[in-house]
Amino acid sequence: MGELGAGALYGPERFSHFGLQPTVTTQLLGRRLVVALGLGLAVFAGLSVYADINAMRQAVLRFPWELFIPILGLTFFNYLLRFGKWSFYLRCLGIRGLPLADSFLVFFGGLAMVITPGKVGEWLKSYLLERYTGVPFARTAPIVVAERLTDGLALLLLAAGGLARFGIGVPVAVGVVLLAAAVVGLSLNRRAGDLAAALVERLPVVGRYAGWVREFHGGAAVLFQPANLAVATVIGLVSWSGECLAFYLVLRGLGAADGVDLAVTGAFILSVASLGSSLMLSPGGLGIAEGGITGLTQLLVGLPPAEAAVAALLIRLGTLWFGVSVGTAALALLMARDRDYLKGSSSSSNSSSSAKESSEYTPTSRPW
Known part of the structure; x- marks a missing residue:
């Protein structure tokens, strides 16, 4: 798998990744959160008009809020297993020397960026990895792509029962399979990589x-x-099962008929809505995911519009917005520990030259 030998680089770092130097500041993160909150309020307003806000209010009041604790627990279970996948990928790339606590904060800090279109803001994790290990941004950036692709495949497997039963969402499933095949095929093709690099070099x-x-x-x-x-x-399949079970609890709490059928249908609804919103590249899936969940819940579960809309809002509160909150807290801890870096202080650039003298990263040979 090729060792990067990053263990010796932990501590002072160089920051280059071929000249790509995005600025990460508290102001930038704040603007992202404000935009996301604005979009979230717009989604709420749209659903309120569609489903009638008074009926939604009654559905919220009837919901057994003690269920929200296991809902959050199942979501956090998903995050913990995804952190395990993140750690697995670091080992695959031979990245050593990053303390578990720092790796934990880097991964969870990325959750704050899921509100970017297509979750591309999660490349912040590669930015932070270079900060803490010296491994170039470009070497670890594929981790984010691999996370998204394997999450998509896992969600597709979770939706398989509903796809076979309802025949809904087939275009989304086909799109995911074709996209995954293209990404994996090109990634494993050495000539494709050489050709892409040669084309870029000529531009x-x-x-x-x-x-x-x-x-x-x-x-x-x-x-x-x-x-x-x-x-x-497989890790993704188990981890995302947690959020599917969380949605099952939401549906049960809103009066849906309990049983295995509800769990299978709920997994299908959440998976298809998540996949569809990812393919559309909306920030955090806002609007698309909620609309898809509301419509499919009415159609397949039989809940009235108000209960279906509340189901969408509750599961998004317990997944998307819970994740953003956890991620923001993780980034806040990183900011507190490393203010010079996150506030763009020049001190990091001053230390980079001394770090470069003490340790150099050498790209590994090709893995083929």
Whole structure:
């Protein structure tokens, strides 16, 4: 799998990743949260008009709120297993020397960025990894791609029962399969990586990022090896089962008929809505996920519009917004420990030169 030898680099770091230097500040994070909250309020307003806010209020009052504790627990179970997948990917790339507590904060800090379109803000994790290990951004950036792809495959498996039964969401399923096949195929094809790097190298302005492309493709080739892909997908299958069970509890609390059928249907609804919103690249799936959950819950579970809308809002509160809260807390801890970095202080650039003298990262050979 190729060792990066990052253990010796823990501590002072260089920050280059081929010249890509995004600025991470508290102001930037604050703006993202404000925009997301605004979109969330717009979604709430839209559902209130559709389902009647008074009927929704009555549904909320009837909901047994003691169920919300296990709902949050199941969501956190999902996060913990996804952290396990994150740790597995770090081992696949041979990244050593990052203390467990720091790895935990880096991963959970990424949850604050799920409110970006297509969750691309989660590349903050690769940015932080370079900060703490010295491993180039481009080498670990494929982890985010692999996380999203294996999550998608896991959700597709969870939706399989509903796909066979209802025949709804087939275009979404086909889209996920085709996208996954293309990403994995290109990642494992050495000629594709060489061709992409050669094309970038010939282009003006971006030609200097050819090395970035080679590094990215090399990391992706490791992560998408069949064995690694299978392990990560199984982890995703178990972890996302937690959120599907959480949605089952929401539906049960809103008066849906209990039973195995409800659990299967709930897993299908949540999985298809999550996949659809991911493919549409809306920030955090806002609007698309809630609309999909509301419509499918009415159609397949038989809940009235108000209860279906409340079901969508409750599961999103217990998953998306809970994750954003946990991620923001993790980033706050990182800010408190490393204010110079997160506030863009020049002290990090001053330390980078001394770090470069003391330790250099050497890209590994290709994994093929």
